[in-house]
Amino acid sequence: MIRSLRRWALPLAVLALAASGPPVAAHADPEPEQIVNGTFDTTTDPWWHTGNTTFELDAGRLCATVPGGTVNPWDVIIGVNDIPLVRDDTYAFGFTASADPAKVAKALVQLPVDPYTQYLSATPELSVSGNAYAYTFTSPVSLPDAQVVFQLGGSATPWRFCLDDVTLRGGAEPEVYVPDTGPRVRVNQVAYLPKGPKDATLVTEATGPLPWRLANSGGTVVASGSTVPRGVDASSGQNVHSIGFGAYTKAGTGYTLTADGQTSRPFDIGGGAYESLRADALKFYYTQRSGIEILDSLRPGYGRPAGHLRAAPNQGDTDVPCQPGVCDYSLDVSGGWYDAGDHGKYVVNGGISVAQLMGEFERTKNAVTARPGRLGDSTLAIPESGNKVPDILDEARWEQEFLLRMQVPAGKPYAGMAHHKVHDQNWTGLPLLPHLDPQARELHPVSTAATLNLAAAAAQAARVFAPYDPAFAARNLTAARDAWAAARAHPAVYASASDGTGGGTYDDGDVTDEFYWAAAELFVTTGEKEFQDAVLASPHHTADIWTPRGFGWQSTAALGRLDLATVPNDLPGRAGVRASVLAGADEYLATLKAHPYGLPYDPAENTYDWGSSSQVLNNMVVMAAAYDISGRAKYRDGVLEGLGYLLGRNALNQSYVTGYGEVASHNQHSRWYAHQLNADLPNPPKGSLAGGPNSGIQDPKAQALLRGCAPQFCYVDDIESWSTNELTVNWNAPLSWISAFVADQGDGTAPVPGACAVTYTTHGRWPGGSTTQVTVRNTGSKAVSGWTLKWSFLGGQKAAGAWSAALTQDAATVTAKDLGWNATIRPGGSVTFGFTGVSAPGADPAPDLVTLNGAACAV
Numbered sequence: 085m086i087r088s089l090r091r092w093a094l095p096l097a098v099l100a101l102a103a104s105g106p107p108v109a110a111h112a113d114p115e116p117e118q119i120v121n122g123t124f125d126t127t128t129d130p131w132w133h134t135g136n137t138t139f140e141l142d143a144g145r146l147c148a149t150v151p152g153g154t155v156n157p158w159d160v161i162i163g164v165n166d167i168p169l170v171r172d173d174t175y176a177f178g179f180t181a182s183a184d185p186a187k188v189a190k191a192l193v194q195l196p197v198d199p200y201t202q203y204l205s206a207t208p209e210l211s212v213s214g215n216a217y218a219y220t221f222t223s224p225v226s227l228p229d230a231q232v233v234f235q236l237g238g239s240a241t242p243w244r245f246c247l248d249d250v251t252l253r254g255g256a257e258p259e260v261y262v263p264d265t266g267p268r269v270r271v272n273q274v275a276y277l278p279k280g281p282k283d284a285t286l287v288t289e290a291t292g293p294l295p296w297r298l299a300n301s302g303g304t305v306v307a308s309g310s311t312v313p314r315g316v317d318a319s320s321g322q323n324v325h326s327i328g329f330g331a332y333t334k335a336g337t338g339y340t341l342t343a344d345g346q347t348s349r350p351f352d353i354g355g356g357a358y359e360s361l362r363a364d365a366l367k368f369y370y371t372q373r374s375g376i377e378i379l380d381s382l383r384p385g386y387g388r389p390a391g392h393l394r395a396a397p398n399q400g401d402t403d404v405p406c407q408p409g410v411c412d413y414s415l416d417v418s419g420g421w422y423d424a425g426d427h428g429k430y431v432v433n434g435g436i437s438v439a440q441l442m443g444e445f446e447r448t449k450n451a452v453t454a455r456p457g458r459l460g461d462s463t464l465a466i467p468e469s470g471n472k473v474p475d476i477l478d479e480a481r482w483e484q485e486f487l488l489r490m491q492v493p494a495g496k497p498y499a500g501m502a503h504h505k506v507h508d509q510n511w512t513g514l515p516l517l518p519h520l521d522p523q524a525r526e527l528h529p530v531s532t533a534a535t536l537n538l539a540a541a542a543a544q545a546a547r548v549f550a551p552y553d554p555a556f557a558a559r560n561l562t563a564a565r566d567a568w569a570a571a572r573a574h575p576a577v578y579a580s581a582s583d584g585t586g587g588g589t590y591d592d593g594d595v596t597d598e599f600y601w602a603a604a605e606l607f608v609t610t611g612e613k614e615f616q617d618a619v620l621a622s623p624h625h626t627a628d629i630w631t632p633r634g635f636g637w638q639s640t641a642a643l644g645r646l647d648l649a650t651v652p653n654d655l656p657g658r659a660g661v662r663a664s665v666l667a668g669a670d671e672y673l674a675t676l677k678a679h680p681y682g683l684p685y686d687p688a689e690n691t692y693d694w695g696s697s698s699q700v701l702n703n704m705v706v707m708a709a710a711y712d713i714s715g716r717a718k719y720r721d722g723v724l725e726g727l728g729y730l731l732g733r734n735a736l737n738q739s740y741v742t743g744y745g746e747v748a749s750h751n752q753h754s755r756w757y758a759h760q761l762n763a764d765l766p767n768p769p770k771g772s773l774a775g776g777p778n779s780g781i782q783d784p785k786a787q788a789l790l791r792g793c794a795p796q797f798c799y800v801d802d803i804e805s806w807s808t809n810e811l812t813v814n815w816n817a818p819l820s821w822i823s824a825f826v827a828d829q830g831d832g833t834a835p836v837p838g839a840c841a842v843t844y845t846t847h848g849r850w851p852g853g854s855t856t857q858v859t860v861r862n863t864g865s866k867a868v869s870g871w872t873l874k875w876s877f878l879g880g881q882k883a884a885g886a887w888s889a890a891l892t893q894d895a896a897t898v899t900a901k902d903l904g905w906n907a908t909i910r911p912g913g914s915v916t917f918g919f920t921g922v923s924a925p926g927a928d929p930a931p932d933l934v935t936l937n938g939a940a941c942a943v
């Protein structure tokens with residue numbers, strides 16, 4: 085796999101430039117290995133090839149079919165870059181290789197640029213059965229970035245080359261990478277809510293309690309106490325203590341915490357930062373958009389031409405054929421968001437991302453603490469701002485329209501299914517702005533996972549867009565039904581795990597969870613028996629789906645369960661579904677309480693996932709949903725404490741969100757936010773989440789620096805570390821969901837429940853309409869004089885006529901006001917009013933959340 089053909093002169097910490105290597109003496113330790121991945125166990129990275137061949141990983145070897153009809157040896161090359169050489173040092177170079185049919189190749193260690201001076205030139209005679217080859221040479225130069233290349237061209241006929249165990253020993257020991265982790269007191273570097281929990285971690289050798297002091301920005305000590313020793317933390321390998329200072333509640337900026345002679349990075353006590361993070365985490369999506377010019381006026385410093393339309397050198401996404409042999413048509417699959425730092429667009433990942441954005445919006449209808457206006461129109465500075473549709477939905481629609489385009493048209497084989505992905509034919513290097521990508525784009529085969537993902541997202545879109553654009557909602561519902569039927573007809577079409585040239589695979593061999601999620605969304609939207617039956621029959625409906633690693637693109641059951649629990653619907657046994665979310669949250673809370681860094685994430689094998697930041701966040705989403713369901717403060721506090729890890733309370737003492745925290749990730753792997761490679765390009769915008777520690781360290785940068793890392797240390801803020809430091813649409817989605825949740829908590833004061841109880845009863849239903857009666861009872865001890873009752877319809881219902889109240893409706897939100905004569909509700913007394921409604925297609929469930937004069941009533 086080639087991620088980066090073009091290399092850049094970077095100050096690499098690992099490169100030893102000293103020319104004074106020790107003489108090659110007989111000593112027990114082997115000379116240092118300079119080839120990062122010569123064994124090809126799981127990847128061919130960072131090896132590259134000329135465009136006329138491709139790599140295959142074959143039983144732990146790198147293999148390639150060498151084309152015939154070339155003239156010179158250098159017409160076909162396989163190589164690896166950035167090999168440091170030390171002048172006058174002697175090197176042992178070796179490899180095993182085979183050729184079928186037998187061939188003579190050239191193996192070179194050389195200067196990577198013209199005149200390509202060769203320090204070693206060998207001509208191994210390769211056989212079909214394969215041989216091991218060994219050479220020595222003394223380097224005449226010191227060079228940070230020599231190349232090892234195999235020149236394979238010059239054959240009239242094609243042949244197959246396989247390579248393994250490439251080794252180059254000698255030269256200087258690679259420098260040991262030691263990250264700068266600053267002071268040993270680790271805090272949420274952004275902000276603690278005044279009325280919320282406040283926890284920090286101290287890294288120390290001490291085993292007994294130590295004193296701590298909290299100081300305000302003037303240096304005055306405002307609180308103090310003793311640390312709690314927690315022993316050695318497995319996720320970091322550090323001996324740690326915890327510090328709790330939640331009793332201090334005064335808002336302010338520039339606080340510091342001191343213990344064991346170390347003073348933390350500064351932080352605020354206040355909620356304001358989360359209001360900006362709510363917007364920034366969502367604004368991330370506009371600059372990820374494909375197929376539209378990014379306006380510099382809306383995102384100063386980030387303007388760029390539209391990507392992947394037809395303008396050269398782009399070949400464009402407007403008329404994309406399938407991979408050879410996959411289909412006989414081409415589709416307009418323009419638009420949508422780029423997945424990550426690459427230019428690929430993947431249905432399963434786009435689907436979960438757009439679903440979480442729509443879920444963030446839907447939460448404003450169903451959660452007591454939600455502040456709907458904060459996600460309203462004109463909150464995100466996007467081209468659609470001002471169109472009277474909440475900006476978060478406009479942004480979601482940009483992706484949703486793309487997902488619909490990925491569906492196979494009627495009349496074609498697999499009609500109704502979704503193509504798994506569209507991306508470049510080959511991997512491109514960095515940097516590369518979207519509009520400059522010259523690669524051909526290809527549609528990849530359909531998959532059941534992508535089809536169900538589309539069904540779920542489209543079913544959800546059908547209800548959330550209904551009040552704003554009934555035609556778009558109806559289009560989504562049709563697409564969702566078609567996708568569901570197509571997935572039922574083709575239940576086991578899996579994306580290939582080896583289809584990873586030019587884009588990620590996103591392969592998934594178990595789609596039972598996608599069936600559950602799609603059924604759940606279709607049921608919530610339509611209320612229909614077929615989907616209810618599918619939900620109730622799914623093993624995921626009753627299983628403990630709250631695994632330590634959490635949910636994501638490969639395990640989607642939680643998305644279904646959470647919506648069944650939080651969005652109004654009349655599923656039999658719904659109380660049990662809601663209780664199961666609390667049970668899951670209790671598991672994550674227990675993990676968090678046991679973890680000295682306060683993470684609701686502690687996989688049993690003590691290995692962190694690719695994109696672990698998002699797994700932490702998704703586990704927090706479960707706790708947040710439990711808070712929305714139950715109002716129990718412990719769940720909300722779990723979310724607030726978990727957020728601290730992402731914003732600085734961690735082993736690396738850094739925030740994983742660009743622009744938030746004193747020291748924060750800012751060199752995420754991206755082809756267009758590539759400031760680290762080209763000073764004319766920007767860093768990622770503020771509010772961009774880095775994937776975070778990944779025990780797999782699949783990229784060569786991380787492998788060179790981090791081998792043997794404890795989980796929390798498996799991260800480097802370097803643009804080349806695509807396995808620890810990328811940014812993606814599916815990682816910013818839970819960041820945005822959680823930052824909205826946290827911003828909604830204000831200063832952390834728990835909402836006071838209203839002294840009211842509401843019964844909402846739909847008495848009559850006929851095709852297209854219904855009649856509903858609402859009774860509001862005053863359960864408090866004071867009279868209510870003058871009342872305003874609010875709720876949101878779930879879909880596109882309209883209140884048509886009312887009695888005993890004045891009803892107005894704005895999109896889904898209904899406001900009912902007293903008529904003067906019934907303005908007073910005495911303690912224990914009640915008022916009743918009613919209305920007729922016009923039903924939208926789909927279910928018409930009673931709203932979960934009704935507020936009286938701004939406070940939530942029991943329903």
Ligand code: 9MR
Pocket residue numbers: 423424425426428587588589590694695806807810812
């Ligand atoms: O996020 C994905 C992670 O879960 C997988 O383990 C990994 C390897 O398949 O791929 C990650 O997704 C990448 C995708 O394949 C291509 N675009 C960038 C994504 C983030 O690194």
